[in-house]
Amino acid sequence: MPELPEVETFKRYIEARSLLRSIAEVEVRNPTVLGPMEPEELRRRVGGAMFLSARRHGKQLFLELSSGGWLTWHFGMTGEPVLFSNGDVPRFPRVLFRFADETLAFDDPRMLGRIGWTPTVEEFVRRKRLGPDALAITSKEFVDRFGRARGALKPALMDQHRMAGMGNIYSDEVLFQSRLDPRTGADSLDRGELEAVHRVMRRVLRMSIARGTDFSRFPRTYLLHHRRKGASCPGCGGTTETVTLGGRTTYYCPACQRPRAGGVEGRT
DNA sequence: TTTCATGTTCAGCA
DNA sequence: GTGCTGAACATGAA
Numbered sequence: 001m002p003e004l005p006e007v008e009t010f011k012r013y014i015e016a017r018s019l020l021r022s023i024a025e026v027e028v029r030n031p032t033v034l035g036p037m038e039p040e041e042l043r044r045r046v047g048g049a050m051f052l053s054a055r056r057h058g059k060q061l062f063l064e065l066s067s068g069g070w071l072t073w074h075f076g077m078t079g080e081p082v083l084f085s086n087g088d089v090p091r092f093p094r095v096l097f098r099f100a101d102e103t104l105a106f107d108d109p110r111m112l113g114r115i116g117w118t119p120t121v122e123e124f125v126r127r128k129r130l131g132p133d134a135l136a137i138t139s140k141e142f143v144d145r146f147g148r149a150r151g152a153l154k155p156a157l158m159d160q161h162r163m164a165g166m167g168n169i170y171s172d173e174v175l176f177q178s179r180l181d182p183r184t185g186a187d188s189l190d191r192g193e194l195e196a197v198h199r200v201m202r203r204v205l206r207m208s209i210a211r212g213t214d215f216s217r218f219p220r221t222y223l224l225h226h227r228r229k230g231a232s233c234p235g236c237g238g239t240t241e242t243v244t245l246g247g248r249t250t251y252y253c254p255a256c257q258r259p260r261a262g263g264v265e266g267r268t
Numbered sequence: 269t270t271t272c273a274t275g276t277t278c279a280g281c282a
Numbered sequence: 283g284t285g286c287t288g289a290a291c292a293t294g295a296a
Contacts, residue, residue, distance in 0.1 A: 003274055032292080059275080077275050078294085094292090110293050112275060150286055160276085169274050224274095247287070249272085 002059055002075035004134050004165030005208035009075075010081050011056045014063065017083055018097075018104050019051050027096040032111045034095070046071065046097065047119055055121055057133050058164025062121050069119045076112030081105070134165035135205055142198040149186035153197075155246030156186045166201070168248045169224055170208070174201045174237075175252065176223040181259040182243065182250045188260065227251050 002010070026046045028039040051066035059103070061073040073081070082090040082105045093105035095115055106115055107123070118124035132141060145163060149156040156162055157171040175182050176199045180189075189197070211217040215224060221234050231240050233253035240253050 001274060006274070051289085074275085076291095077273065110273085110275095110291085112291065112293095114276090149284095158275095167274050244287095247289095248275090 003167035003170050004059060005205055005213045007056055007059050007061055007214050008209050011054045011061055014081055015054050021099040023097050024051050025098040030094040030111055033108060033113055033115055035114050035116060037116055056131055057125055058122050058160060067180050069117055070121055072116040072118050072124055074114045076108060076110060078110045079113030082107045098125060129161050131161050131163040134163050137163055138166035139198050143191055143194045146186045146194055152183045152245055153186045154182035154250055158246050170204060172251050173204050173222060173224050174255060179257055181257045182245055182252050184260055223251060
């Protein structure tokens with residue numbers, strides 16, 4: 001689930017009903033998601049405390065603790081927060097934060113997500129060397145950072161050190177709507193072209209958040225509805241293709257997304 | 269049974 | 283330091 005729009009939606013979900021409520025108990029069912037942190041440390045920091053506020057940077061969520069510092073939540077590939085009462089218990093609750101009458105679960109089947117603690121958000125962002133948030137980055141900084149990238153544009157968009165928040169699906173979508181082959185060299189684009197990619201990225205991310213990241217409510221012209229082998233391009237009806245970039249399967253339309261002079265594929 | 273998956277990290281190599 | 287590749291992590295779904 002989680003790229004920037006999903007995490008922003010998770011943030012709003014938690015803000016709506018999980019702030020300023022006393023956490024009576026913390027139950028750690030799978031210590032794996034705590035990484036190096038001992039369950040005892042989590043219980044000590046969170047037990048009896050409450051979440052005061054939430055912040056987001058890229059795909060990372062931060063929950064301010066009344067006991068000091070912030071809980072850091074990263075959802076990996078399949079994580080999501082689920083607030084539930086007696087009824088519908090989620091299927092893969094790895095850590096449970098129990099309020100008086102409801103429970104907030106860190107639900108994550110694959111357990112690639114992580115919960116940690118940091119004294120300040122800034123210190124965490126610095127330590128992980130995260131780039132500016134994809135919805136906060138200015139056009140000028142975007143041009144500056146991507147104009148200096150030496151490799152292909154797609155992996156550069158997904159590089160959390162360059163800019164935080166873009167993942168595999170939204171990167172493909174932005175490139176499709178920008179009509180750029182994913183292998184295009186980032187530094188082969190001029191200022192105007194990079195500014196255009198920045199505008200497309202903002203439009204895609206904001207649209208997704210506005211629709212609650214529900215793909216079924218996205219425009220039918222979006223490529224993400226067609227992430228299957230041999231699917232047809234929503235633009236020209238042709239057949240889409242895949243290529244592996246940055247270790248990830250990349251969907252694109254060879255007819256709509258033109259390779260251009262200066263592309264990475266032609267280099268020696 | 270095999271393959272793939274909205275992510276991150278690390279080792280190894282150019 | 284930059285960039286690329288492959289593997290590991292852990293498990294469900296097709």
